[in-house]
Amino acid sequence: DAGITQSPRYKITETGRQVTLMCHQTWSHSYMFWYRQDLGHGLRLIYYSAAADITDKGEVPDGYVVSRSKTENFPLTLESATRSQTSVYFCASSVSGPSAGYTFGSGTRLTVV
Amino acid sequence: TQLLEQSPQFLSIQEGENLTVYCNSSSVFSSLQWYRQEPGEGPVLLVTVVTGGEVKKLKRLTFQFGDARKDSSLHITAAQPGDTGLYLCAGGGSEKLVFGKGTKLTVNP
Numbered sequence: 001d002a003g004i005t006q007s008p009r010y011k012i013t014e015t016g017r018q019v020t021l022m023c024h025q026t027w028s029h030s031y032m033f034w035y036r037q038d039l040g041h042g043l044r045l046i047y048y049s050a051a052a053d054i055t056d057k058g059e060v061p062d063g064y065v066v067s068r069s070k071t072e073n074f075p076l077t078l079e080s081a082t083r084s085q086t087s088v089y090f091c092a093s094s095v096s097g098p099s100a101g102y103t104f105g106s107g108t109r110l111t112v113v
Numbered sequence: 114t115q116l117l118e119q120s121p122q123f124l125s126i127q128e129g130e131n132l133t134v135y136c137n138s139s140s141v142f143s144s145l146q147w148y149r150q151e152p153g154e155g156p157v158l159l160v161t162v163v164t165g166g167e168v169k170k171l172k173r174l175t176f177q178f179g180d181a182r183k184d185s186s187l188h189i190t191a192a193q194p195g196d197t198g199l200y201l202c203a204g205g206g207s208e209k210l211v212f213g214k215g216t217k218l219t220v221n222p
Binding site for chain 1: 143144146148153154155156157158161163201203205206207208209210212213214215
């Protein structure tokens with residue numbers, strides 16, 4: 001089915017391990033975004049991408065790495081996971097930027113123990 | 114830094130009641146969007162408003178963008194249990210949205 005899919009849906013990892021969250025969209029949207037959602041903080045932007053091979057930092061990029069070699073994929077890597085990175089992570093895409101609205105994935109719930 | 118303040122933070126009402134939630138900022142936005150998020154899912158876009166003073170209706174939901182494009186409101190008429198969820202407003206910048214922290218609405222049968 002067309003859409004935006006995130007994997008895995010749930011992940012438990014240990015402190016210090018590297019973990020990659022996957023995001024795939026089938027619309028060829030130009031823009032893709034990674035957010036984390038935490039109680040009391042709402043949705044906070046980690047990284048975004050306006051096109052393949054173009055990425056930029058958001059509000060809370062420290063400890064995260066992204067790449068976008070293909071338009072449809074936007075993986076998020078936690079290089080050395082910390083407990084403070086326990087959160088729900090959402091990927092979103094947009095055909096042309098903020099005014100067009102975002103379509104979100106269903107999220108990945110990550111627990112770092 | 115652009116910030117969006119939503120109020121109230123929590124709202125619990127009975128089925129059939131009307132309600133209004135607010136989204137305020139000191140910044141001007143080129144567009145403002147409302148999303149609804151249900152537990153375990155990502156936010157879903159409800160509406161985009163772009164013109165100061167604009168009013169949009171979506172069934173029992175009425176959205177208004179302030180004249181100065183700094184604030185917005187969402188009014189729900191005759192709320193139903195299916196309206197339960199987290200309502201998020203988001204302001205449009207040049208390349209990304211700024212989200213408010215949301216209003217958690219519970220409609221009791």
